[in-house]
Amino acid sequence: MDLGIRGRVAVVAASTSGLGRAVAEALAAEGARVVVAGRRGDLAEEIAAGLPDAVGVQADLTAPDGPRTLVEAARAAYGDPGILVLNGPGPRPGTAAGLETGDLGAAMNSLLLAQQRLVALTLPAMRRDGWGRVLAIGSSGIAEPLPGLVLSNAGRAALAAYLKTLAAEVAADGVTVNLLLPGRIATDRVAALDAARAEREQRPVAEIEAASQAAIPAARYGTPAEFGAAAAFLCGAPASYITGTALRCDGGLVRGL
Structure with a gap:
């Protein structure tokens, strides 16, 4: 399937590891011009160098000027996202x-306010052009x-409420707004959570992982590539x-519809 995004400018926040990196790689493989962002500029540049058409940008999105720094760097490299x-x-x-x-x-600043600033900086051009995609990497914790x-x-959950409201306001302008909710995807973050639980419960990490996988109908953790x-x-x-x-991209973990 041709996703029709060849040449589109894609800004992927926090994309030097985990799910963000997986999404950046998937968009790049489809021909998008990708802006890789992270607090470590050297790592962002290294990852971007391995993609077909990408730039790496150092940006701390929790800092007051972080979102603007990222969007302005994207515009300087490729134009409006x-x-x-x-x-x-x-x-x-x-x-x-x-x-x-x-x-x-602090959590609200990172997960809601910084994200809203990014939207405010990029949405006007999307509406002007009659085409745009806003996608948030969320969590199955939004559903359960x-x-x-x-x-x-x-x-x-606060970000989801904001984006749901926004989606109705901009749909007629050709801009879609969605969330993709991971379950247990095999990333460093999930590994760290498993390790923390193992320490709390004084159990081997392998036992924690086995119990987690048993609770997933797909009987395994997802891969970053599947999420991407x-x-x-x-x-x-x-x-x-x-x-x-x-x-939801969770192997059936959340049992509700």
């Missing part, structure tokens, strides 16, 4: 009962809050009538 992939590092694990206000504020991850649950492929589709021309949707 037509694809924006929202992403950010997952907050530390924690319980709702033990939540501290400062931690919640995950135990011990209250900061992620709260921040990503789903993201690329949602950013493509064939997905032009899909908007305001949260699609």
Whole structure:
């Protein structure tokens, strides 16, 4: 299937590792001109050098000027972005009962405010051009809050509410707004969460992984490439009538529809 995004400018936030990197690679494979972003500029440049048509940009999206730095670098390299992939590092694990206000504020800054700034900087050009894709890398915690991850649950749910509202406002302008929700994908983040749980419960990591996989109908963790492929589709021309949707890429982990 031709996704119709060859030559489109795609900004992928937090794309030097994990799911963000997988999405950047998938978009690049479809011919998009990709802007790889991360706090480590050298790593962003190294990853970009391995893609067909990409640039690496150093950007801390939680800093006040971080989103603008990223978007201006994208414009300088390629022009106005037509694809924006929202992403950010997952907050530390924690319980709702033990939540501290400062931690919640930091999570909201990373998972909601920084993402909204990116949208505000790129959306006008998308609406002007009559074509755009905004896709957020979310979490299955949006559909079913995950135990011990209250900061992620709260921040990503707030982003989902904002994007759902936005989707209805810009659909007639040819701009789609969606979320892609990973379940247990084999990334460093999931490995770190498994290791933390193993330490808390004083159990081997292999035992934790086996129990997690047993709870997934597909009986395995997903691969970053599988997630990237789903993201690329949602950013493509064939997905032009899909908007305001949260699609799960989780092997059936969440049992609700």
